[in-house]
Amino acid sequence: MKSDSDEPLDLRTLNQPAPETPEDLEDLALGEDYALNPEFVPMVVDALDRGDAERLRDLLGALHPADIADLMGFLSADGREELLPHLDPEALAEILSELDTEIREEVLEHVPSAILAKALGEMESDDAADVVDDLEEDKKAQVLAAMPEMERAAIETSLAYGDETAGRLMQREVVAAPQFWTVGQTIDHLRRESDELPELFFDVYVVDPSYKPVGAAPVSHLLRSNRSTPLAQIMEQVTEIPVDMDQEEVAYIFDKYHLISAPVVEPGGRLVGQITVDDIVGVIQEEREEDILALAGVTDVGRDAGVWGIVRSRLPWLLINTLTAALSVSVIRAFEGEIVKLALLAVLMPIVASLGGNAGTQTLAVAVRALASRELSAVNAVRTVSREMMVGLLNGLCLALATGTALFVLFHDIRLSIAFGLALVLNLFVASLAGALVPLALEKAGRDPAVSSSIFVTFVTDFTGFFGFLGLAALILL
Amino acid sequence: MKSDSDEPLDLRTLNQPAPETPEDLEDLALGEDYALNPEFVPMVVDALDRGDAERLRDLLGALHPADIADLMGFLSADGREELLPHLDPEALAEILSELDTEIREEVLEHVPSAILAKALGEMESDDAADVVDDLEEDKKAQVLAAMPEMERAAIETSLAYGDETAGRLMQREVVAAPQFWTVGQTIDHLRRESDELPELFFDVYVVDPSYKPVGAAPVSHLLRSNRSTPLAQIMEQVTEIPVDMDQEEVAYIFDKYHLISAPVVEPGGRLVGQITVDDIVGVIQEEREEDILALAGVTDVGRDAGVWGIVRSRLPWLLINTLTAALSVSVIRAFEGEIVKLALLAVLMPIVASLGGNAGTQTLAVAVRALASRELSAVNAVRTVSREMMVGLLNGLCLALATGTALFVLFHDIRLSIAFGLALVLNLFVASLAGALVPLALEKAGRDPAVSSSIFVTFVTDFTGFFGFLGLAALILL
Numbered sequence: 032m033k034s035d036s037d038e039p040l041d042l043r044t045l046n047q048p049a050p051e052t053p054e055d056l057e058d059l060a061l062g063e064d065y066a067l068n069p070e071f072v073p074m075v076v077d078a079l080d081r082g083d084a085e086r087l088r089d090l091l092g093a094l095h096p097a098d099i100a101d102l103m104g105f106l107s108a109d110g111r112e113e114l115l116p117h118l119d120p121e122a123l124a125e126i127l128s129e130l131d132t133e134i135r136e137e138v139l140e141h142v143p144s145a146i147l148a149k150a151l152g153e154m155e156s157d158d159a160a161d162v163v164d165d166l167e168e169d170k171k172a173q174v175l176a177a178m179p180e181m182e183r184a185a186i187e188t189s190l191a192y193g194d195e196t197a198g199r200l201m202q203r204e205v206v207a208a209p210q211f212w213t214v215g216q217t218i219d220h221l222r223r224e225s226d227e228l229p230e231l232f233f234d235v236y237v238v239d240p241s242y243k244p245v246g247a248a249p250v251s252h253l254l255r256s257n258r259s260t261p262l263a264q265i266m267e268q269v270t271e272i273p274v275d276m277d278q279e280e281v282a283y284i285f286d287k288y289h290l291i292s293a294p295v296v297e298p299g300g301r302l303v304g305q306i307t308v309d310d311i312v313g314v315i316q317e318e319r320e321e322d323i324l325a326l327a328g329v330t331d332v333g334r335d336a337g338v339w340g341i342v343r344s345r346l347p348w349l350l351i352n353t354l355t356a357a358l359s360v361s362v363i364r365a366f367e368g369e370i371v372k373l374a375l376l377a378v379l380m381p382i383v384a385s386l387g388g389n390a391g392t393q394t395l396a397v398a399v400r401a402l403a404s405r406e407l408s409a410v411n412a413v414r415t416v417s418r419e420m421m422v423g424l425l426n427g428l429c430l431a432l433a434t435g436t437a438l439f440v441l442f443h444d445i446r447l448s449i450a451f452g453l454a455l456v457l458n459l460f461v462a463s464l465a466g467a468l469v470p471l472a473l474e475k476a477g478r479d480p481a482v483s484s485s486i487f488v489t490f491v492t493d494f495t496g497f498f499g500f501l502g503l504a505a506l507i508l509l
Numbered sequence: 510m511k512s513d514s515d516e517p518l519d520l521r522t523l524n525q526p527a528p529e530t531p532e533d534l535e536d537l538a539l540g541e542d543y544a545l546n547p548e549f550v551p552m553v554v555d556a557l558d559r560g561d562a563e564r565l566r567d568l569l570g571a572l573h574p575a576d577i578a579d580l581m582g583f584l585s586a587d588g589r590e591e592l593l594p595h596l597d598p599e600a601l602a603e604i605l606s607e608l609d610t611e612i613r614e615e616v617l618e619h620v621p622s623a624i625l626a627k628a629l630g631e632m633e634s635d636d637a638a639d640v641v642d643d644l645e646e647d648k649k650a651q652v653l654a655a656m657p658e659m660e661r662a663a664i665e666t667s668l669a670y671g672d673e674t675a676g677r678l679m680q681r682e683v684v685a686a687p688q689f690w691t692v693g694q695t696i697d698h699l700r701r702e703s704d705e706l707p708e709l710f711f712d713v714y715v716v717d718p719s720y721k722p723v724g725a726a727p728v729s730h731l732l733r734s735n736r737s738t739p740l741a742q743i744m745e746q747v748t749e750i751p752v753d754m755d756q757e758e759v760a761y762i763f764d765k766y767h768l769i770s771a772p773v774v775e776p777g778g779r780l781v782g783q784i785t786v787d788d789i790v791g792v793i794q795e796e797r798e799e800d801i802l803a804l805a806g807v808t809d810v811g812r813d814a815g816v817w818g819i820v821r822s823r824l825p826w827l828l829i830n831t832l833t834a835a836l837s838v839s840v841i842r843a844f845e846g847e848i849v850k851l852a853l854l855a856v857l858m859p860i861v862a863s864l865g866g867n868a869g870t871q872t873l874a875v876a877v878r879a880l881a882s883r884e885l886s887a888v889n890a891v892r893t894v895s896r897e898m899m900v901g902l903l904n905g906l907c908l909a910l911a912t913g914t915a916l917f918v919l920f921h922d923i924r925l926s927i928a929f930g931l932a933l934v935l936n937l938f939v940a941s942l943a944g945a946l947v948p949l950a951l952e953k954a955g956r957d958p959a960v961s962s963s964i965f966v967t968f969v970t971d972f973t974g975f976f977g978f979l980g981l982a983a984l985i986l987l
Contacts, residue, residue, distance in 0.1 A: 065748075065762050069887040097765045105888045221733040231769070232729045233711060250728040251710045255699040270543075284543050286794060287575050289787040291711070291769070308786050309767040315790065316764060319797035320878050326801065327874030328867065338899045345871050346904055352867045353912060356860045363859075367852035374845035377855035381841075382834045384859065385971070389806065389830045393823050396805030400798050409547040410583045421816045426824055434831060493863070 056093035067098060072105045079113050087117045096122050100129035103138070112141050120146060124153035127162050133333030136165045144170060148177035151186070155202040155229070157310065160189035197281050198274040200314070201295040201304035204229035207236045208262060210245055215258030217248070233291045233307065237266045242301050244269050244294040271296045272306060278314050283405065285311045322399060325481035328352075351486060359384075359493035366501040369509055375442070376504050379451060382434075384496030387458035390426060391488040394419050394466025399481050402474050416467045423463025427456035450507045454500035458492060465491040534571035545576060550583045557591050565595045574600050578607035581616070590619050598624060602631035605640050611811030614643045622648060626655035629664070633680040633707070635788065638667035675759050676752040678792070679773040679782035682707035685714045686740060688723055693736030695726070711769045714780055715744045721778040722747050727769075749774045750784060756792045761883065763789045800877060803959035806830075829964060837862075837971035844979040847987055853920070854982055857929060860912075862974030865936035868904060869966040872897050872944025877959050880952050894945045901941025905934035928985045932978035936970060943969040 062068050071090075078086040091099060099122065103111050115138065118126065123142070127135060127150060139147070139162070151159045151174065163171055163186050175183050185203050192198025206228060208217050217235060221228065234247040246266030256265050270288055272281055272295045284290065285308055295304040324331055328348035332340045363370075363380070370377050398415075401407035407415055431452030439448045469487045470480035540546050549568075556564040569577060577600065581589050593616065596604065601620070605613060605628060617625070617640070629637045629652065641649055641664050653661050663681050670676025684706060686695050695713060699706065712725040724744030734743050748766055750759055750773045762768065763786055773782040802809055806826035810818045841848075841858070848855050876893075879885035885893055909930030917926045947965045948958035 064758050066883045072888050225733040249709055255703040280542050286790050312764050315793050323874050323878055327870045329871045341900045342903045356863045360856050360859050363856040370852045370855050371849050374848045377848050378838050378841040381838050385834045392805045393807045396801050400801055405544045410550050422819045425820045
């Protein structure tokens with residue numbers, strides 16, 4: 032799959048008609064790190080521009096559907112539309128599952144309903160539901176009407192569950208067996224029903240007569256046990272996932288218990304589907320991205336959003352920040368007299384505010400991470416907050432000592448050093464307190480601790496920084 | 510596993526001797542969200558204090574080893590030491606695999622070498638190597654000496670691979686079959702060798718005579734195929750992982766191709782082990798945490814670090830920030846004369862700097878996320894940076910309009926509004942540029958774009974904010 036040579040690619044030869052074999056193209060398509068080679072994209076664009084269908088087939092043939100989805104992300108909207116007719120209809124199903132929502136919505140507009148209905152039939156029910164959910168109402172009706180009754184029902188049931196719940200994440204295709212079966216009976220059944228089974232499965236769920244899961248037999252255990260072994264003997268305990276559980280909790284459970292698949296049950300306990308770990312990897316990536324962006328005050332609009340879409344996703348946060356900044360600097364107005372007397376105060380006050388902000392952000396990031404991994408909870412909240420307060424005090428003292436000394440060397444005024452140092456200690460203490468308490472309070476209120484916590488913390492540290500330093504300076508210096 | 514009742518727990522009854530059944534305890538141990546119940550931890554502490562071995566056995570019996578590892582995180586170091594002798598020796602192996610490094614290092618000091626050697630024998634080779642790596646040199650030698658030759662060799666081989674590489678992540682236990690075997694021959698082999706197989710496996714790797722993987726037969730395909738089917742017919746293409754690949758790249762590949770397991774190969778192509786997706790979930794969680802913490806300037810020291818440990822992990826970043834802050838405020842000194850003439854400048858300049866910082870952080874978070882998911886690469890770097898510059902300009906214009914108007918209402922000075930607005934546009938433009946270019950440059954230099962990028966960006970936006978606003982004010986206003 033990968034090139035063994037580290038030599039740089041010669042771009043002059045790449046655009047020539049091509050004496051390349053399919054293997055050459057595969058080597059060329061992906062870099063050492065399995066990411067698309069930057070050189071490969073212009074080759075596709077070139078073939079699209081020339082309308083060279085044969086060349087396109089060779090190029091796309093070198094790619095896994097996931098790589099074609101990646102490739103589409105690097106093309107323009109026009110390029111994607113031109114590429115669509117060149118895609119193998121079966122591959123389209125897989126590619127659609129891989130595309131980012133924003134790009135998928137746009138691509139779906141250009142896929143005829145009949146082809147789409149066929150592609151959806153190839154997908155697992157959870158992926159198909161995701162795609163249908165992205166369709167416009169008219170097209171959704173058309174596409175569903177073009178699908179066989181069973182498949183349509185599966186998708187409609189899936190869509191009835193809330194966004195980001197286990198019900199939406201699960202696939203309805205499961206392998207279940209009654210608890211009185213033997214390994215041999217189960218294998219015979221699987222061989223008979225081969226066409227009806229999910230493409231891949233990792234557990235056979237053992238169910239009681241009311242279809243409630245009582246255990247799971249890992250397929251590797253089935254394979255290595257004798258035919259006469261009862262399922263009940265090799266089955267393991269299962270962790271049932273309620274159909275309305277939030278996907279972040281599902282991911283936590285998969286991670287904690289190292290699950291490969293888990294049965295999803297209705298409120299009554301009946302087995303209705305399963306979630307497999309490969310879906311969870313996607314959820315974890317998503318949640319990871321959400322936390323990083325939320326802490327920075329951005330909502331994800333996808334890589335292909337237009338400039339105005341991005342502006343709309345960022346401007347509200349900046350406007351809120353303008354208001355809180357206006358609020359915290361308003362305290363400076365009360366000290367204008369002092370600043371006129373000693374303009375150096377205006378020079379130094381941003382340092383106090385900025386270091387408080389940094390210390391607060393550190394504590395905040397640690398707290399958000401610990402809350403997400405459940406390392407921080409009601410059990411150790413008090414201990415954690417007191418420890419953070421100690422850390423804030425000590426960091427403040429160390430910084431005060433360092434900067435106080437530096438200021439004394441520069442300005443030979445011990446009172447200035449003292450006012451600055453005390454303000455730093457105060458602000459770092461407050462920063463640690465706020466950095467730990469704000470996310471804890473948001474979590475307790477049932478809110479996402481990553482969203483909007485940094486705005487509170489920055490406001491607190493700015494305000495304390497300005498007020499503390501100017502106030503102490505007014506008291507001690509002037 | 511979970512309580513069906515939503516009624517609050519009555520703490521008075523919880524600490525009474527206990528007419529509870531094992532099921533009651535299980536209900537009590539975990540909350541709805543499968544996290545440890547805050548009420549459960551004091552019950553364990555109480556039993557430890559009273560030295561009530563029977564009660565402890567009941568309490569621990571209600572927990573999965575992963576939950577006991579969680580529980581240990583909430584206990585004090587003394588509590589953990591007291592708990593150790595009460596742990597079932599087999600469970601110890603699983604618990605050790607689950608513990609955070611810092612806590613594990615401390616716990617390992619109190620586990621006798623003989624017991625530890627036994628526990629290591631129960632683990633998969635990758636987990637066992639991780640534990641051995643945490644031992645002090647003396648104890649490591651003792652423990653390895655107490656292990657059977659084969660197990661010791663496996664651990665030593667694993668430790669020879671670099672930290673965070675595929676070699677360290679992989680388990681050496683794999684199931685391989687020659688390509689000329691049928692499904693029936695393979696199943697017979699698995700039944701015969703049942704004792705030697707990994708506890709769970711998802712693929713049988715099909716190898717050529719030189720033990721190079723040529724494909725993989727998913728176990729679910731083995732189960733549903735007829736005994737006479739040749740392996741070569743049901744096997745699928747494999748994605749080989751080189752033994753020295755970085756674990757973050759391995760995680761990227763698993764996520765991209767939805768892999769459940771993948772063969773790990775030596776430079777010559779020989780199969781030496783496998784990586785399974787449950788190990789990857791851990792890696793993704795780790796990388797997620799690293800990015801969030803790195804952007805905030807913290808290194809992870811674990812939840813049980815002492816106050817000084819935490820101070821040491823955060824103070825260096827704050828000291829660097831002090832220096833960059835000193836550098837950027839030094840520009841204010843040049844404008845002390847202007848500030849004395851119009852103290853309002855000192856009030857307004859932090860807003861310009863702060864909004865620039867926020868806009869820069871937004872762009873930075875988006876860029877770091879996009880780089881991590883390979884959505885941003887050499888292919889679209891120029892397009893992304895130009896789009897960010899446009900976003901910065903537009904955000905700046907919108908903010909300038911809003912704040913300029915507000916300032917005019919407050920101070921009736923159009924020149925003040927203009928100087929402030931222009932400075933905002935300038936700083937938001939620069940912020941977007943820096944927020945996109947800094948992580949791209951770090952990535953290109955082979956560095957982690959999340960580490961230390963925020964310090965550059967904040968420095969740039971502070972400097973531009975102060976210099977831009979005060980400079981423009983001096984030109985336009987005074």
